[in-house]
Amino acid sequence: MKKHPRYTTTMKSTSTIFLLVIVLMSACGNQDEGSVSTIISNGNLEELRAKKKELASQLSGLEEEIALLDAAIGEKVGDKKLSLVTTHKASVTNFDHYVELQGNVTTEQNVLIYPEAAGTLLKVYVKKGQRVSKGQMLASIDDGGMSSQLVQMETQLALAETTFKRQERLWEQKIGTEIQYLQAKANYESLENNVKQFKGQLSKFSIRAPFSGIIDDVIKDQGTVVAPAGPGSEVFRIVNLSDMYIEVDVPESYIANVVPGKAVKVFFPILNRTIESKVRQTGNYINPNNRSFTVEVPVPNADGKIKPNMTAKVHINDYNNPEAILIPQSIVSENAEGEQYAYIASGVKDNVGTAKKNIITTGKTQGDFVEVLSGLKAGDNIIEEGARSVKDNQQVKILNK
Known part of the structure; x- marks a missing residue:
């Protein structure tokens, strides 16, 4: 579109005057004790912060005045140049915040299995990586003839049981003496307890899985002498x-x-x-x-x-907020006072509206979005693309699809 001659001349004059003012201010500032270069050379942190806040405040005021001048010039020459932005309507959504840890x-x-008795590892029944069930036999240790002794004891127990039951039947028929019955009973019960204890001792020569899992490692090979205690005496790892x-x-x-x-x-x-x-x-x-x-x-x-x-x-x-308003972190700005703000488009008609600066309070962030606790409400047209270039009360054109 061809620019109006008067508009072009006016803009050039305004720009020239503005540049001259900046040059003059800079030249004067270089000689002033409160100039930026002087404060930097002094190195006082409080003075540096105060000067930054002062200049930021001046810049914010100048930007707002320039925006007003631009709007007035556009109205005078009948040619408005609108900033192009995109917006989205603020809505209430469920917000879950997660803390990330390692x-x-x-x-x-996940345990190491040790033998309960000393002896030679007679047989290994499993391999590394094999799945086993609780109680399954993993290996056996040479018991030194205890198995043969158990067979003899079980034979004696069987005879004692037969004798006791026969003596019990005779005693019920009032045949024989009570002492014969009691002796047979005592002998049987004594042998029965001895067999149970012997079996308990003999079971220590068998290594079984304490729970169902996977044999992660077979540490001792068949034929190795093992012991029930001490470092390096483990036989398996099961997981x-x-x-x-x-x-x-x-x-x-x-x-x-x-x-x-x-x-x-x-x-x-x-x-x-x-x-x-x-x-x-x-x-x-x-x-x-x-x-x-x-x-x-x-x-x-x-x-x-x-x-x-x-x-x-x-x-x-x-953290959870079922009625949260979320906006992209990239559109949140901060003024000289440390307040955060975002722009909304108000009075939108025919895709043209006015940019309004809203001071906001933010909460937790998650990814690229931040929770807004105050300053925005559902239905507000939040300016996204172009949010960094617009000014308060500036007219904008919305390019939403």
């Missing part, structure tokens, strides 16, 4: 990968909001997998070294790909 996968069923959980150290500032039942998102970088879970348990002790408490998060592991000591990024829900 944790390690662990399991209570249950179905009962896994993550331990997370959570800063004590979250102790009121991170409680059992809170939603959790767990991301395993090495697997590129995210699973959803909940806080199972929170610790009752604050670690004085890092001012944190421990949280347990169970993780399902049907395919067994999650391993103990694997690291994970844990996102724990610590």
